[in-house]
Amino acid sequence: MLTIGIDIGGTKIAGAVVASDGRIVEERRRATPADDVDAVLDAIAGVIEELAATHPARAVGVAAAGFLDAQRSRIVQAPNLAWRNEPLRERLEQRVSLPIVLENDANAAGWAEYRFGAGRDVAHMTMLTIGTGIGGAIVIDGKLFRGGFGGGAEPGHTLFQPGGLPCGCGAVGCFEQYGSGSALLRMADEAADAAGPGSALASARGSEPVLPASALIRLLEDRDPSALAVLERLGENIGRGCASLGAVLDPERFVIGGGVSVAGELLLEPIRRAYFAAAPAAEWRPRPDFRVAQFANDAGVIGAAELARAEAPPS
Structure with missing residues (x-):
């Protein structure tokens, strides 16, 4: 059909x-x-x-x-x-x-990922879509979770840093201000400023007011150490945010989608490391796995x- x-x-x-x-x-x-x-x-x-x-x-x-x-x-x-x-x-x-x-x-x-893709063989899945912000989908016992008013499954607007950066939603310190593609570019700009004019990040930015996403992608493709360090920081932030979600939802699998997910294991490895460092009772609780979304x-x-x-x- x-x-x-x-x-x-x-x-x-x-x-x-x-x-x-x-x-x-x-x-x-x-x-x-x-x-x-x-x-x-x-x-x-x-x-x-x-x-x-x-x-x-x-x-x-x-x-x-x-x-x-x-x-x-x-x-x-x-x-x-x-x-x-x-x-x-x-x-x-x-x-x-x-x-x-x-x-x-x-x-x-x-x-789509739950039925046919990276989450198809589990009953409990949490997906994060890492783009300009952080979108999400939560599957509990084979059913989409939407909440009592239809506005649930918004992990990007959970509190990540009290008193932190302002978010477009009106709150401050939201997860997506630290774990999104926009956050990656901001952190790359901050790293370029800290490293100085001769650094790879500053050179890639050139005369632009902010580092273009295309320039950062080229540095990551070339395995530039400074760009990889920024991606690692992003992964660690995502992992810590997932640890808070995992304490409540206890999913069998986290699926990571969105444009940043093309980094694959370069992103997943720091996510896993930070998750298991931050997750409560991680030494005895069953461990979820982390996979990249399949359908882009x-x-x-x-x-x-x-x-x-x-x-x-x-x-």
Whole structure:
């Protein structure tokens, strides 16, 4: 049985027809229209109609960034589209003749990994998506955890450093200020300042006000010691943040996704080391393992389609 998955990004809308084994059959992409809700909805509907025209799909799953209501019918707040209290499910169902299942994008990505990817052989999984911030998905006993109001599974906004750096959410000291891709670039800039003008990091920054991500990636690819030291610090921060999550959730596996995860073992090794140093009663508690996510940019559409398959009403 085929379903369609849609992933609404700030710059693009990705859509795919997905088989019951998680395989992508066909996909489409469109630019996300700027600042116009109706234009975005029309673009999403257009992608759905194109895919459904050649593949008889039973339902559509839609993954969107931001906070959803408990019924998963409305986007309460979406940072990349400036949506507020938008009844997305209802408005899409008015445009297409298929049932819509709405989900947070990080939850959808985590569900793809749990069903078909790096978490497929465990019942308890915690996924962190390391990007500009830190997204997350929590699977407990084979079920996605969303919380009582639909806004759970936000590990990036757990407290990491009391009185620490301000966060865009309005709090201070949030985990994502210390364990995200943005944090990696900030720490690289700080290291460049500390090392001085002749250092590899400062030279890579050149005349730019901040070190470009592309320059840091090149240094990491070249195994520059100063860049690797910054990545190690990031991994240690992620490991300590995971230790706090592990004390509450006790997952069998942590899955690390997002752009930074391409570093593989260079990132996972300091994560593991810091986790087991910080985890309570680590000497006798069973140890979770840590793996890199499998699906990269396809996780959102695969997970959304699989949730639609499981949750859409029978046709």
